Amino acid sequence: MNESPILVQKVSRAYDGPPVVRDLSFAVKPGSIYGFLGRNGSGKTTTLRMLAGLIRPQAGEVRILGQDPFTIGAAERQWLGYMSEKAVVPAFTRVSSVLNLGRELYPTWDGTLADALIARYDLSRKKRFMTLSQGNQRLLSFIMAIAPRPRVLLLDEPAANLDVVARREILDDILDLIRDCGCTVLFSTHILSDVERVADEIGILAKGSLRVSETLDSLKDSIRQVRFFGFPNGIPAGDIPESFRAVRGKDEITITLRTNSVTTPETLARRWSCQQETRALNLEDIFVELSRN
Amino acid sequence: MFFLNPSSGVPLYVQLQQQLEQRILSGQLLHGAQLPSVRDLSAELHINPLTVVKVYQALEREGFVETKRGLGTYVAHESPALKIEARRRQIGPAVEQLVAEALHLGLGEKEIQALLSEKFRQFKSKS
Amino acid sequence: MNTPKQFWALFKFQSTINPFIYFFPLVFGVPLLIPLMHSSFGKDYHPSLDTLLMIQNLFFVGMIGAMLVSPEKYQFGGLNASTSYYGTEFLLTRAINRPVLYRARVTLWYLLVLILPLITVLHALNDPDLVVEEYATTVQQSCLTQVPGSTLLPSETKKHSTELISIPRGNVLVAEWQFWMFLLTAIATQVLLVLLHPIKYGKFIFWAFFFAMIFLPLIFIFDTIGKGTPSLYEALFFSFTSHQLLCWILTASALVLTQLGCERRFVTFEH
Numbered sequence: 001m002n003e004s005p006i007l008v009q010k011v012s013r014a015y016d017g018p019p020v021v022r023d024l025s026f027a028v029k030p031g032s033i034y035g036f037l038g039r040n041g042s043g044k045t046t047t048l049r050m051l052a053g054l055i056r057p058q059a060g061e062v063r064i065l066g067q068d069p070f071t072i073g074a075a076e077r078q079w080l081g082y083m084s085e086k087a088v089v090p091a092f093t094r095v096s097s098v099l100n101l102g103r104e105l106y107p108t109w110d111g112t113l114a115d116a117l118i119a120r121y122d123l124s125r126k127k128r129f130m131t132l133s134q135g136n137q138r139l140l141s142f143i144m145a146i147a148p149r150p151r152v153l154l155l156d157e158p159a160a161n162l163d164v165v166a167r168r169e170i171l172d173d174i175l176d177l178i179r180d181c182g183c184t185v186l187f188s189t190h191i192l193s194d195v196e197r198v199a200d201e202i203g204i205l206a207k208g209s210l211r212v213s214e215t216l217d218s219l220k221d222s223i224r225q226v227r228f229f230g231f232p233n234g235i236p237a238g239d240i241p242e243s244f245r246a247v248r249g250k251d252e253i254t255i256t257l258r259t260n261s262v263t264t265p266e267t268l269a270r271r272w273s274c275q276q277e278t279r280a281l282n283l284e285d286i287f288v289e290l291s292r293n
Numbered sequence: 294m295f296f297l298n299p300s301s302g303v304p305l306y307v308q309l310q311q312q313l314e315q316r317i318l319s320g321q322l323l324h325g326a327q328l329p330s331v332r333d334l335s336a337e338l339h340i341n342p343l344t345v346v347k348v349y350q351a352l353e354r355e356g357f358v359e360t361k362r363g364l365g366t367y368v369a370h371e372s373p374a375l376k377i378e379a380r381r382r383q384i385g386p387a388v389e390q391l392v393a394e395a396l397h398l399g400l401g402e403k404e405i406q407a408l409l410s411e412k413f414r415q416f417k418s419k420s
Numbered sequence: 421m422n423t424p425k426q427f428w429a430l431f432k433f434q435s436t437i438n439p440f441i442y443f444f445p446l447v448f449g450v451p452l453l454i455p456l457m458h459s460s461f462g463k464d465y466h467p468s469l470d471t472l473l474m475i476q477n478l479f480f481v482g483m484i485g486a487m488l489v490s491p492e493k494y495q496f497g498g499l500n501a502s503t504s505y506y507g508t509e510f511l512l513t514r515a516i517n518r519p520v521l522y523r524a525r526v527t528l529w530y531l532l533v534l535i536l537p538l539i540t541v542l543h544a545l546n547d548p549d550l551v552v553e554e555y556a557t558t559v560q561q562s563c564l565t566q567v568p569g570s571t572l573l574p575s576e577t578k579k580h581s582t583e584l585i586s587i588p589r590g591n592v593l594v595a596e597w598q599f600w601m602f603l604l605t606a607i608a609t610q611v612l613l614v615l616l617h618p619i620k621y622g623k624f625i626f627w628a629f630f631f632a633m634i635f636l637p638l639i640f641i642f643d644t645i646g647k648g649t650p651s652l653y654e655a656l657f658f659s660f661t662s663h664q665l666l667c668w669i670l671t672a673s674a675l676v677l678t679q680l681g682c683e684r685r686f687v688t689f690e691h
Contacts, residue, residue, distance in 0.1 A: 200343045
């Protein structure tokens, strides 16, 4: 299957006011895990809700497995698993009723997996949804999303409200799903270490548009924080190409740099006849640097 | 078995590749030994299987391992030139850091060579 | 899963989703049962056709409709952002055909709304004949011409000789008419809920209608006290009784068309 299971093309969406998402485009490769990052209000949830078929884009289009998720019926929707960031399972419903509904609606429902997850997460079947702790509520939503063994999985902040152990377990469960079924996953999160552990591609959303969309490896390989010092003629003024952020000090300038074949710390140091000291950044550093602009 | 830090500035695949190369070069992984399957290794390390695929492919390109279809991935048989080249590459980053630091502190090549000789003497005398 | 299975699964799920949907029919259905006890008043005729016809609680059709069909749009405050009582977003993102969800909700709504009027009809079959006292001659005339089988009864005890009307199967007719009124209100509400959904302040417009429905019966009553002409209820009743078959046929068509049209609209709503 060459076509991307998750496709967003030039999508824009506003509520009452300025666009929350503007001209957004990205595609997720089959079988990969795409980590969707961004500060609060950057448009992550809006994008996910468009992909889940709850709202429509005002410009552009979204496609899940080649189709418009807003208009698909039961047969197509059984391949799309969605977990909302809110607790959306009805409050008075019992855990067992919700699981039953899953079994009745999905021909591909994996009862063994559901039972195993219920046991592992220690959820009581008799309890009503509203009496579960917030973490358990999310775990149940998660089970409802993956037990049907979907081909595309959309998770909005799956690890929110979960303790460290549960977070690792969810990530492992997601990885298992990928290994076993070749599922494609898109998940949004604040917890960057989770993304670093499992995602192979990253998208960083800021004010409704993508600042970055590439593999995590190439991102880490190419972004560097470089301190330039020892300038013979004073620090350079003006904009520096390929830099995300430049902080000027007394005799030095620290630049967060996107390196490529032409622009490297060494070439810049040579150009300015100065010395340089390079530091590799982890995802959290990169994210903060990008978000500061 | 392997120690990976996802929150480092070094990508996971680089970390895993370096550690695997190190073990092969130092003889911890014997020639002809079978490496764990992509599935098993990624499950054990709790990482994305695509990362393991990437590493195995890179190792095969560099001549460290060979993949036999349907059978698995095995450590390749010895190749002396490869070893030297690979070892040089392994120590590369440490050397670069040393040289950069030296220049920064204003120490010249001769002084660093003197320091290196001293250190080698110390290590040899210990063992 | 195929549609009947889906429908049944969703219907079962929705019916246990929230105890409040049963609370209101119980509370507001009680006044409907009071006319069932009119025979215990001790008289063998009913003092006024109007009070017999008066339905005070048509408004709960709208109340339950707003709760069941589009709660996120029409409810106030009580639903805060982090709790869901009706699971609309959850259900819409499961493997369902969206019209089937709408159908399941509407079916549950109609059942809740119509069950008490249905009980009234069944109860009326026990004691079908009605004798009612009516002084206004115009009303008497309308009644005699439009209600089949109705006749004037000579009074035995009073000076005015003609103020009692005998309506065979009268109680059943009244109960059927009330059932029909509930059904019509439900259909009209269904259309209103769907039409107002995309409008920004639709919520407020709907609840304005709702409060109008509560107060209208009272206005009608005050309006017709002392007047000699048939009240709105009586006029509606007489139209119903004189064209029963037509009414049922038209209503059934309206029901089907409304359902089809609203289903189609429902799938275009964003959540």
